[in-house]
Every structure is written in C-alpha cells, then in structure tokens.
Amino acid sequence: MKKVRDFINGPIGGLAPWIAMSLLAGPGRFELAVGVAFAISLIVVAVGRAGGGSWKILELCDITFFTLIGILGLLVSQSTLDALDNWSGEMSNVALTLIAFGSILFRVPFTLQYAREEAPRELWDNPAFIRTNYAISAFWGGAFLVAALAGAYGDLILDNSNNLWTGWVIQTLALLVAIQFTEWYPKVVGARAPDATEPAPALSELLLGATALLIPVGIIGLALEACATPIGVALIVIGAAASRALDQHRKGATEPATQAA
Secondary structure: OHHHHHHHHOHHHHHHHHHHHHHHOOOOOHHHHHHHHHHHHHHHHHHHHHOOOOOOHHHHHHHHHHHHHHHHHHHOOHHHHHHHHHHHHHHHHHHHHHHHHHHHHOOOOHHHHHHHHHOOHHHOOOHHHHHHHHHHHHHHHHHHHHHHHHHHHHHHOOOOOOOHHHHHHHHHHHHHHHHHHHHHHHHHHHHOOOOOOOOOOOHHHHHHHHHHHHHHHHHHHHHOOOOOHHHHHHHHHHHHHHHHHHHHHHHHHHHHHHHHO
16 A cells, blocks of 8 residues: 555656546547546545645646646537547647656756655755756656657657557657656666665666567557557567566676675
8 A cells, every 4th residue: 555655646646647648548538538637636636645745846737737628628619629639648748748848947857856755855955866856857858758749740640649659659668668767767876876785777677668568569569450460470579588688687787786795
C-alpha cells in the first residue's frame, strides 16, 4: 500500500492523468479520455493531501486543464468536438511539453517539488540535487515533445490518429524511457559523489524496459496486421535478444561491485 501511495505522490502520479489522456484519446473517445484523466487528477490530489503533501505545479495544471477542456467539450459544436477527438492527445502532449520546459524556464523544475518531499531538507539547496531535477524535468519535456510530434505525424501525414506506431508505440516508448530515466539518473549522480558507496547503474538498466516493449509491439502488430509479417517477427526477435543481452550486461556490471564489497 505504501508503494502505491508513494507512486501516486510522485511525479509519475502527477503525470498519470496526462498519460491516460494521450493514450486514450482518439475518434469518439474525447469524453472518456477527459473523464478518466480528470478522475485520476482528483485521486492524485486527494492522496497527496491525505498524506500531508504540498500542492504541486503539476497537480494544479492537472485540475485546471481537464476542468477547462471538459467544460469546452460540453459547449462546443459537434464539428469542434470531432476536432477535439482527433487532437486531444496532441493537446495533452504539447501542454505537458510547455509545463516541463516552462517550469525549467521559471527555475522551478516540476520534479523538484516531488524530490524535496522525499529527500532530507539539507539536500534541498544542494547544487547537484537541483541540477538532477533540471535534467529529469528536461528529459520529460523531450519525451512529451516526441510524443506530440509522433501524434501530429499520425494525424496530419497519415490521417490516422489510431495508427499503431504514431499513436501508441512511439509515444509509449518515449514515456517508458522517461520513467526509467527518472529512476536511473539520480543513481548515476549519487555514484559520482565523493562519499558514494554504490556503483553507477549501467546504461543497460535504462534501456532494458524499452527493448522489452518491442516484444509485445511485434505481437500486437502481427495480430492487428499493422505491420508486415517479417517486421513483426523481427521486432519480437530483436526485442528478446536485446533484452537478454542488456540484462546480462546489467548483471555483469553489478557483480564486480558485489564481489568487491
């Protein structure tokens, strides 16, 4: 239960409504996507306040954005609602990109508020601690930009917001790598400290989740006939081989440190 609460109270919890919106959005699903995102926003805020956490920039943006577009969806014409259906995923990703880079521009990287609640107060103004959160917030901004561009390509060029690759695979990969980076990069920074006792995590630890995703992507692509059979098979084979190689590399990188200890 504590892990679930910590997850909701972390930056991933604050981003969850937007992720849900971007993944659920599509023709005929605007009301569903907004409703789910708004409900998740309320849950995140309720859990945060119940746990004694402070209000976050991201939480305020969650409530404001999904309230406004929910009201907008009730007031506009059917043609405008159809446009919102097609573009709501990109709207979410663009909004998140602006929030991430905007928080950096105003020198309050959005992940910093979450990190300070988890870290001892003496670290709050530590330059390395602050720089780490600038890097993580920027990485998330880049991930959302990639997702927005992929979605826009699917809508504008392919004229298909439900395209497996632009609507799901690329966007999911971008978010997955960002989630991995959020866990991985602080360990890298910590390992560089003069008094560090733990080795830096291998790059393979960052990439492992993304390569593992290639396997279900290949299976889904074959099942939905969204890709040629050789491509689907290649994705499954490459995903399995790359995941195995990266996992072995990760284990090999940690074994010397364990033996030295």
